[in-house]
Amino acid sequence: MPISKKVILVGHFGVGKTSLIKRFVHQKFSDDYLTTIGVKIDKKVLNVDSAELTLIIWDIAGETNQSKIPKSYQLGAHGVLYVFDITRPSTYDNLHEQLNYLRSILPMAPIEVIANKKDLLSAEEQEQVLEGIRHTGIHATSAKTGENVEMIFEKLAGAMLA
Amino acid sequence: MKLDIDQIKLNSFRDQAQVTFFEPGGALVDSCHSLVIIDAEESLYEQFVFLESLKEVFITMEVGDEHDFPAVEWDEGAQGLYHLKFKRLDHDGQPLIQWTMIDKTQDYEQLLNLQQGRNDKAIGEEFALIQKRMAEVEHELLSYQNEELMRIQQFKSDFFAQVSHEMRTPLNSISGLVSLVLEDEEKAEEYLPALKATSRHLNAIINDILDLSKIDAGKLSFESIDFDLVELSHSIIKGLEFSALEKGISLNLALPEGPLLVKADPTRLAQVLYNLLGNSMKFTEKGYVSLSVSTAASAVDPQKLLFEIEDTGIGIDPDKIASLVQPYQQAEDKTARLYGGTGLGLHIALKLVEAMGSQLEIRSALGQGTKMSFELELQKGAHPQHTEEVALNLEGRQILVAEDDLLNRKIVQEILSKAGAKPVVVDDGLSLEKALNESDFELLVTDINIPGKTGYEVFKALRNRGNEMPVLFISGSELELIKELKAYTHWDFAIKPLNIHDVRKKISDLLPKAYPTEVNMQSLLDMIAGDTAFFNDLVQTILDTLPQEMEKLMNSAKEADAVACTKVLHKIRPSIDYMGIPELTKERHWLHAQAEAGKLDNHFHNRLADFDPWVKQALQKLAKELS
Numbered sequence: 020m021p022i023s024k025k026v027i028l029v030g031h032f033g034v035g036k037t038s039l040i041k042r043f044v045h046q047k048f049s050d051d052y053l054t055t056i057g058v059k060i061d062k063k064v065l066n067v068d069s070a071e072l073t074l075i076i077w078d079i080a081g082e083t084n085q086s087k088i089p090k091s092y093q094l095g096a097h098g099v100l101y102v103f104d105i106t107r108p109s110t111y112d113n114l115h116e117q118l119n120y121l122r123s124i125l126p127m128a129p130i131e132v133i134a135n136k137k138d139l140l141s142a143e144e145q146e147q148v149l150e151g152i153r154h155t156g157i158h159a160t161s162a163k164t165g166e167n168v169e170m171i172f173e174k175l176a177g178a179m180l181a
Numbered sequence: 182m183k184l185d186i187d188q189i190k191l192n193s194f195r196d197q198a199q200v201t202f203f204e205p206g207g208a209l210v211d212s213c214h215s216l217v218i219i220d221a222e223e224s225l226y227e228q229f230v231f232l233e234s235l236k237e238v239f240i241t242m243e244v245g246d247e248h249d250f251p252a253v254e255w256d257e258g259a260q261g262l263y264h265l266k267f268k269r270l271d272h273d274g275q276p277l278i279q280w281t282m283i284d285k286t287q288d289y290e291q292l293l294n295l296q297q298g299r300n301d302k303a304i305g306e307e308f309a310l311i312q313k314r315m316a317e318v319e320h321e322l323l324s325y326q327n328e329e330l331m332r333i334q335q336f337k338s339d340f341f342a343q344v345s346h347e348m349r350t351p352l353n354s355i356s357g358l359v360s361l362v363l364e365d366e367e368k369a370e371e372y373l374p375a376l377k378a379t380s381r382h383l384n385a386i387i388n389d390i391l392d393l394s395k396i397d398a399g400k401l402s403f404e405s406i407d408f409d410l411v412e413l414s415h416s417i418i419k420g421l422e423f424s425a426l427e428k429g430i431s432l433n434l435a436l437p438e439g440p441l442l443v444k445a446d447p448t449r450l451a452q453v454l455y456n457l458l459g460n461s462m463k464f465t466e467k468g469y470v471s472l473s474v475s476t477a478a479s480a481v482d483p484q485k486l487l488f489e490i491e492d493t494g495i496g497i498d499p500d501k502i503a504s505l506v507q508p509y510q511q512a513e514d515k516t517a518r519l520y521g522g523t524g525l526g527l528h529i530a531l532k533l534v535e536a537m538g539s540q541l542e543i544r545s546a547l548g549q550g551t552k553m554s555f556e557l558e559l560q561k562g563a564h565p566q567h568t569e570e571v572a573l574n575l576e577g578r579q580i581l582v583a584e585d586d587l588l589n590r591k592i593v594q595e596i597l598s599k600a601g602a603k604p605v606v607v608d609d610g611l612s613l614e615k616a617l618n619e620s621d622f623e624l625l626v627t628d629i630n631i632p633g634k635t636g637y638e639v640f641k642a643l644r645n646r647g648n649e650m651p652v653l654f655i656s657g658s659e660l661e662l663i664k665e666l667k668a669y670t671h672w673d674f675a676i677k678p679l680n681i682h683d684v685r686k687k688i689s690d691l692l693p694k695a696y697p698t699e700v701n702m703q704s705l706l707d708m709i710a711g712d713t714a715f716f717n718d719l720v721q722t723i724l725d726t727l728p729q730e731m732e733k734l735m736n737s738a739k740e741a742d743a744v745a746c747t748k749v750l751h752k753i754r755p756s757i758d759y760m761g762i763p764e765l766t767k768e769r770h771w772l773h774a775q776a777e778a779g780k781l782d783n784h785f786h787n788r789l790a791d792f793d794p795w796v797k798q799a800l801q802k803l804a805k806e807l808s
Binding site: 023025032033052053054055056057058059060062075077080081089091092094095107108109 | 230231233234235237238248249250251252253254256262289292293296297300301303304307308311
């Protein structure tokens, strides 16, 4: 029997949530920034450990604070991808607080943290930013080049099935 | 006409809203289908991904629970922006979900513009803030660099002030002594030792500065020469004995038994020991200064050697030891006034020890003397080959000397006179040209910067006239003109301060020698057991091939092709050896070794330039022998 899981992508506006989904589902990327209104749904079927898994991906409009998002959007989520922009400190300054909030409303859902737009910084600069954030397990991705995008969705899928 | 407001309202919004009832399990109960067509035969979860993702939520909703989704970008059966509401009902005991869908697509553009504008503005402001912060950091960095530049500038000013001060004293003495000599040339002999000592002191200061700049630029290179460390230590102590005697202090030396043969750079090691011992002596008024060299296990290679320099001098405040090793630093300002010196010596010694892979340790206390030590790992060496004293006989040789500096002129004259020559001496470029035009000379010794005309210009003019007279340049530093001079042969240079042995050797090397050309074919005859026909055949082969090989060799040397030179010099070995001239055999061997080591320097070219006519003369003798 096919399994489906609801995954929400959250984080500040302009961090590249929609671009990550576009890259993951449609293998496309555009440099133009177009804000998301409310929520937009997409889906992709994955093979995880020889089982077919449908990811129903909720692309939720970015907000500086997750508590501003209607709770109904987060309702029933099986997994969370928290995305920030590695070039904009304001998108990760309140990371710990935001993650604590998400854990409080979705205690069973695994959360993966993504530092997107890695293509804009050198490896040394990325390392400096990530060291400063003091949070383990952050994955730097680039929706533009596709680096680590597939991997992070697959990692979350694995965690949701575990 | 009757106005039915409810009907009008219903008609206006009928197409903009849809109400659907479905069971929490997904079966359709009823719908008005005004926005999306729903298939009654199929579960709603199969038809709409949005609903599928909320399946677990719908099943667990309690009667009266409501969930509101104010804005959903919908793309299932219809496309647009919708407001979705879900409410759990109980209809005659049947659990139902009421799904209300309101079309807000006409508001999409306005919402998008508002939100896009807000987000763009916030992102723009953030980047502006980041740029401002970066500009501030850059500004701070520039301020820091500016301060650093000012510090360096100040350091340079202090350096030049101190060094100029240090150089002024010996320079004034030299100038005064030269004036005295000029006034009364007969007293030159009397003043020369003082002039020599003062020049040596000035030279030491300049060498220190040059060494320091080499160390700072990381251009210091170390030689690896076999020498006896015991012998070196004795000679260093010997050099300081007079000063120690003058000050009334003891100079002690503790060394291991017998020779201590090592392979290292004796000049640099001696420089370290001289600087450290000299420093100790400067600050010791009574008691002793000692040098001790000890080794733990002599059988180990490389062996560890501990060098210790101890004195009973004024000592250093332990807090000031760290600053002491900085260049131009002395522990107290008054130290420089009392004891003099640039303060470079200790810094140079420290840097040299570091460059040799060790650390200089300084232990001291005010009034209780100082102990400095360092440990070196040195490879065991062989017995050093002492340079042979060159026997120089210049009796009857016509030699021209062009030098404006009185001291150097005296030194060169002394060397030449002692070798039996009576050189013609001039002190400017015009006199030099005149002398060259009037007489024939066998050797010219000239300062590279003779007033009125440079030594190089005179040299070039000579060569352009086809005059191959050997020339020894005297220069204050490594010749910058070496590149240009490489096109010529029969020249060399000696660096000031002149080293008598070096000058003697170079003059000896430059002067044309009487090359033995008497061929001795006996060994060849013996080898072929007296077969005359075969002998003639072999000699003819030498006569045919050697000139061609020599031409190849000269061309390869001209192109500075060391590999080609090595090949030819190897190939001609039998021909040269068969001619039975030991000196010629030895010379080919030397040239081959030089070429093989890639050393196609001016010595190689000078000797090759003599080797070529030497071989030709020998070949003429060989041809005669054959006829």
